[in-house]
Amino acid sequence: MKRHSDNKKGGPVGPSQRQLRAGELIRHALVDILREEELQDPALTGVSVTVSEVRMSPDLKHAICFVEPLGAGVTEGAERRTDEIIAGLNRVAKFLRGRLGRSIDMKFTPDLKFIHDESFSSAAYMDRLFLDPRVQQDVRRLSDVVDEDEQD
Numbered sequence: 001m002k003r004h005s006d007n008k009k010g011g012p013v014g015p016s017q018r019q020l021r022a023g024e025l026i027r028h029a030l031v032d033i034l035r036e037e038e039l040q041d042p043a044l045t046g047v048s049v050t051v052s053e054v055r056m057s058p059d060l061k062h063a064i065c066f067v068e069p070l071g072a073g074v075t076e077g078a079e080r081r082t083d084e085i086i087a088g089l090n091r092v093a094k095f096l097r098g099r100l101g102r103s104i105d106m107k108f109t110p111d112l113k114f115i116h117d118e119s120f121s122s123a124a125y126m127d128r129l130f131l132d133p134r135v136q137q138d139v140r141r142l143s144d145v146v147d148e149d150e151q152d
Contacts, residue, residue: 015055022106023054026063029103030054030112033096040095043088052117056110063110065089066117082116089114 015023030051039045048070055064069085089096093112101109130136 016058019056019058019060022060022110023056023063025104025106026056026100026110027051027054027065029100030065030096033099033103037099039088039092041088041092043084044092047085047088049085049089050117060106061108061110063112065112065114067114068117086114086116 034049034051050068050070051065052068053066055066056062067086067089069082090113093114097109097112100112130139
């Protein structure tokens with residue numbers, strides 16, 4: 001039986017409430033596991049990781065975990081170091097899945113895939129743009145125009 005959707009164009013509707021709840025449950029559990037466990041991968045020794053989002057498949061059997069290594073920063077070789085950390089997390093994904101299965105109450109424990117969260121670097125790039133003197137000048141001009149309109 002076909003499910004009716006409110007989307008008139010027939011495109012993707014987005015994640016369901018069930019997917020969102022399961023993603024948050026897994027994100028919180030992963031944060032606890034990563035904080036408490038000493039992972040045996042050399043790329044993960046002494047590394048702290050922020051789990052910013054977990055997106056679940058509709059059947060809740062697969063989870064894509066968006067992570068940002070703390071301290072990778074903007075130093076030389078940071079991108080390579082970040083790639084090593086993400087690869088390390090994907091190598092220990094089965095171990096993390098086993099620990100996750102003991103800490104959550106779901107019918108299936110999802111397979112985990114770790115991906116670098118690019119939103120942090122995008123936000124830093126936008127901050128740098130807003131601090132650019134040319135952009136500041138445009139913002140001041142725009143605020144002057146708005147102030148003149150309000151006075152009329």
